[in-house]
Amino acid sequence: MNILVTNDDGINSRGIYDLVVALREIGDVIVIAPLGEQSAVGHALTVSLPLRVTEFHKNGQFFGFAVSGTPADCVKLALRTFLEERGLARPDIVVSGINHGRNTAVNIIYSGTVSAATEATVLDVPAIAVSLTSYHPDADFGAAAEFMKRFTPHVARTGLPRGTLLNVNVPAVPAKQIRGVAYTRQGASYWEDEFEKRVDPQERPYYWLKGQYVLEDSAEDIDDIAIREQMISITPIHYDLTNYQFLKELRENWPDGREAFFE
Amino acid sequence: MNILVTNDDGINSRGIYDLVVALREIGDVIVIAPLGEQSAVGHALTVSLPLRVTEFHKNGQFFGFAVSGTPADCVKLALRTFLEERGLARPDIVVSGINHGRNTAVNIIYSGTVSAATEATVLDVPAIAVSLTSYHPDADFGAAAEFMKRFTPHVARTGLPRGTLLNVNVPAVPAKQIRGVAYTRQGASYWEDEFEKRVDPQERPYYWLKGQYVLEDSAEDIDDIAIREQMISITPIHYDLTNYQFLKELRENWPDGREAFFE
Numbered sequence: 308m309n310i311l312v313t314n315d316d317g318i319n320s321r322g323i324y325d326l327v328v329a330l331r332e333i334g335d336v337i338v339i340a341p342l343g344e345q346s347a348v349g350h351a352l353t354v355s356l357p358l359r360v361t362e363f364h365k366n367g368q369f370f371g372f373a374v375s376g377t378p379a380d381c382v383k384l385a386l387r388t389f390l391e392e393r394g395l396a397r398p399d400i401v402v403s404g405i406n407h408g409r410n411t412a413v414n415i416i417y418s419g420t421v422s423a424a425t426e427a428t429v430l431d432v433p434a435i436a437v438s439l440t441s442y443h444p445d446a447d448f449g450a451a452a453e454f455m456k457r458f459t460p461h462v463a464r465t466g467l468p469r470g471t472l473l474n475v476n477v478p479a480v481p482a483k484q485i486r487g488v489a490y491t492r493q494g495a496s497y498w499e500d501e502f503e504k505r506v507d508p509q510e511r512p513y514y515w516l517k518g519q520y521v522l523e524d525s526a527e528d529i530d531d532i533a534i535r536e537q538m539i540s541i542t543p544i545h546y547d548l549t550n551y552q553f554l555k556e557l558r559e560n561w562p563d564g565r566e567a568f569f570e
Numbered sequence: 571m572n573i574l575v576t577n578d579d580g581i582n583s584r585g586i587y588d589l590v591v592a593l594r595e596i597g598d599v600i601v602i603a604p605l606g607e608q609s610a611v612g613h614a615l616t617v618s619l620p621l622r623v624t625e626f627h628k629n630g631q632f633f634g635f636a637v638s639g640t641p642a643d644c645v646k647l648a649l650r651t652f653l654e655e656r657g658l659a660r661p662d663i664v665v666s667g668i669n670h671g672r673n674t675a676v677n678i679i680y681s682g683t684v685s686a687a688t689e690a691t692v693l694d695v696p697a698i699a700v701s702l703t704s705y706h707p708d709a710d711f712g713a714a715a716e717f718m719k720r721f722t723p724h725v726a727r728t729g730l731p732r733g734t735l736l737n738v739n740v741p742a743v744p745a746k747q748i749r750g751v752a753y754t755r756q757g758a759s760y761w762e763d764e765f766e767k768r769v770d771p772q773e774r775p776y777y778w779l780k781g782q783y784v785l786e787d788s789a790e791d792i793d794d795i796a797i798r799e800q801m802i803s804i805t806p807i808h809y810d811l812t813n814y815q816f817l818k819e820l821r822e823n824w825p826d827g828r829e830a831f832f833e
Contacts, residue, residue: 359777422612490817
């Protein structure tokens with residue numbers, strides 16, 4: 308099995324290292340990941356600047372390719388040009404992570420980890436995004452890496468619908484405390500955020516984002532509640548953003564003649 | 571009516587200027603938009619850097635507030651902190667655009683224009699993203715601006731479901747050639763893209779994204795086909811990315827016990 312691994316915390320982060328070590332036990336892994344941290348970049352693509360690729364070493368050994376771009380850049384560059392140019396195999400599956408922090412509910416739309424997996428599905432390669440639900444600097448990626456070692460081959464074998472990826476969130480507890488897997492929908496937890504206004508040494512004001520994550524707990528079948536119950540949350544997501552229910556309403560009741568909107 | 575206007579082409583672009591001139595005829599408009607171009611930034615948020623706000627003048631008059639961030643930053647900053655701090659009214663509606671180039675099909679996930687409108691819906695304000703389907707430097711935003719002058723009050727009056735925005739694409743033809751409005755779903759047109767490899771003056775390689783947009787034409791009810799028929803395409807989109815159909819399949823047929831994935 309050929310596996311392409313990327314992330315948004317950067318190629319030198321702990322999460323991607325533990326993931327790669329685990330996946331190398333079950334397949335041929337190629338790493339192509341951002342040189343620096345790219346959290347909350349969403350599905351950004353670099354179009355006004357060129358991309359650079361450098362070889363990245365870790366513990367004295369070649370680890371992977373570092374890209375001067377976003378997670379989506381890494382996947383697009385790899386699948387469209389770079390792998391073929393280097394004579395490397397097209398992957399059977401793309402795995403993005405392990406992200407340091409949860410990617411549930413509204414976080415999904417800001418997430419570089421998820422967007423890398425989305426880009427893979429745009430290019431018709433099955434993909435998994437995986438996150439650990441802890442921001443603690445010493446967080447243990449062990450259980451998440453162990454899970455991915457078994458779950459990745461299952462996904463590659465079973466397949467996914469075209470354009471759909473699996474968004475995996477692993478609770479930050481030791482492996483033996485994980486109770487199982489829950490297939491969930493994207494929840495409605497949200498950020499109660501604001502911008503703190505400060506003044507710089509030149510006496511000029513600036514704003515800095517800060518916030519509290521507010522857990523939705525009114526539904527049992529959502530991502531964040533599964534995690535609270537020490538289950539691994541797996542949400543199938545796709546990039547057809549159409550609200551079909553409201554589309555029906557629009558077609559039935561909203562004006563569509565040009566005379567409604569032009570003189 | 572209080573209207574907040576933003577975009578991703580930057581506060582000095584022609585599309586936002588024509589939109590603001592049109593909307594000032596029907597409401598009180600506040601502009602808060604990126605200082606520079608932010609195309610293809612997706613739903614990026616600036617978290618590792620502070621944001622600066624400066625007053626931006628055009629034709630010798632105050633035009634709006636320029637932000638050193640992304641379109642989503644602009645909307646979040648405005649709605650969470652900035653408007654209240656300045657004693658400015660919370661908007662009845664957010665309008666993002668007029669983007670210079672179409673935001674249909676897969677482009678929606680890369681679009682800063684759409685993500686600004688999405689951020690408004692995250693914060694419970696109705697929103698419209700509007701784009702002109704031409705990249706030509708001399709493209710005429712007139713028909714799109716005229717349409718928005720009439721469509722914006724209609725949306726504000728009628729309301730939208732929570733978490734849903736309208737993604738409007740206006741064909742690049744004179745107003746009198748527009749045949750009407752089509753309520754559409756997000757299509758499956760895609761980019762046949764690759765990275766061109768070049769060598770810089772220091773003999774180092776770099777990669778630059780380029781591509782051709784390939785029009786899906788197998789379905790009548792999609793965004794790009796409406797535009798081809800000289801209709802204004804309006805697609806209701808939301809940020810619940812769950813693939814509910816596949817979720818059912820996962821719950822019925824995929825393993826969920828911890829013994830399936832842990833020793």
